[in-house]
Amino acid sequence: MKAARCEVYGGPENIVIRDIPDPVVKPGHVVVDVAAAAINFPDLLFIADKYQMSIPVPFTPGNEFSGRIAEVGEGVSGFAVGDAVYGSVPQGAMAEKALVAVEALTLVPDGLSMVEAAAFRVTYLTGYLSLVTAGNVRPGQWVVVLGAAGGVGTATVDIATRLGARVIAAASSDDRLAVAKELGAEAGVNYATENLKDRIKEITGGGADLVIDPVGDRWAEPALRAITWGGTFVTLGYAGGEIPRIPLNLVLLKNVTVRGLELRTWIARLPEATAAAKAGLAELIAGGLRPRVSETHPLDDVAVALQRVADRVPTGKVVITVTEGARNA
Missing domain, CATH: 3.90.180.10 (Medium-chain alcohol dehydrogenases, catalytic domain)
Known part of the structure; x- marks a missing residue:
């Protein structure tokens, strides 16, 4: 072959x-x-x-x-x-x-x-698990998706909007933000030209409930700083290049929950959550998700x-x- x-x-x-x-x-x-x-x-x-x-x-x-x-x-x-x-x-x-x-x-x-x-499988299962299992997302919550025009990003934006979340897409160009908005993102931040932390706080009126981050690098910390008290930050990978070093006092002062999601190990260790995610995705496919x-x-x-x-x-x-x-x- x-x-x-x-x-x-x-x-x-x-x-x-x-x-x-x-x-x-x-x-x-x-x-x-x-x-x-x-x-x-x-x-x-x-x-x-x-x-x-x-x-x-x-x-x-x-x-x-x-x-x-x-x-x-x-x-x-x-x-x-x-x-x-x-x-x-x-x-x-x-x-x-x-x-x-x-x-x-x-x-x-x-x-x-x-x-x-x-x-x-990979992007949509990752997106669903990050939002629902790790992020405990609820309708009406503000969700920030970094790298929102990439494979994981577009899947996560798509799922989050279908679950009733209010999505802020963050990406490196206005053209890429337009892609996320086609999938239902309510707002966008061009982190190449705008202050990511300030814009998230401005849009949400105080801070995001959940951040999904497949990018890492220099954008992770400002996104973490833009989370509201008691919010959640889910790290999925480091497509931006560098693995960020996060000051733990930010986690302490805001009572932030930081979760890591690596799909291979989650599937192996969390079979019930994986099965529930697959069932949830099947319902979304029946509703038109592609x-x-x-x-x-x-x-x-x-x-x-x-x-x-x-x-x-x-x-x-x-x-x-x-x-x-x-x-x-």
């Missing part, structure tokens, strides 16, 4: 396309004919060997995919050959076939294309697609179409 391969750690330019052996099905797993694979920011960290865990080279990057089941292993129930599924793997999604543990699979719900299904996919690229152009994510060009998810015609599958 054809697969993207990271053979040397570094940037997207190091990713090559190779022919490698097909995966062999094993108990508790299925082999999926991959239709589409989505790119997430951690993919860039994995290929650069800068993630919290290291993957030995060579490996096939990508953990989010959609496709149809080609083989079913011993002990698998609830799935059959030909089923349309989406899910995740530790690595290996950017290939024509993937070996997937059955617990990481979900049937594609009615209304989602293969491209949309590939773009759904992932925002801003770009698709063929597998042969995966290095180009990864570079565009690294350059923060897309406004939404970037998806690799592994199977020709995946968009309409």
Whole structure:
């Protein structure tokens, strides 16, 4: 089969396309004919060997995919050959076939294309868990979403508005803020030109109830300072580059709750919350929720697609179409 391969750690330019052996099905797993694979920011960290865990080279990057089941292993129930599924793997999604543990699979719900299904799991599950499980969001609350035009950002804005929150989108340009406002954000802050803390306080009339931060870097602290007394700050990642150092006296003086959410470990350690999040998302899909996919690229152009994510060009998810015609599958 054809697969993207990271053979040397570094940037997207190091990713090559190779022919490698097909995966062999094993108990508790299925082999999926991959239709589409989505790119997430951690993919860039994995290929650069800068993630919290290291993957030995060579490996096939990508953990989010959609496709149809080609083989079913011993002990698998609830799935059959030909089923349309989406899910995740530790690595290996950017290939024509993937070996997937059955617990990481979900049937594609009615209304989602293969491209949309590939773009759904990581960002929307992260967004829902950050808002509902970690953030305990309530209708009418002010929610600030940093990096609001990125993959996690657009998903979080979309979910928060559908749950009745009042969303302030924060992003690096007016064009990117416009994307978030299309998804329902009530207000926006351009943190490249405006004072993030002051604008949040001005818009809310005193402070935000909840901040969702996948960006980190120099924007985390002013966002934390703009939280109202007793509010919550959820850190999801550090796409801005630097891991911020937060003065703990800010947490103390405002009785702020700081939560960290790393999706892999949350899924493993909080199965009931994960199941509840999936059920909640299924209701939102039935109500019309669709992932925002801003770009698709063929597998042969995966290095180009990864570079565009690294350059923060897309406004939404970037998806690799592994199977020709995946968009309409």
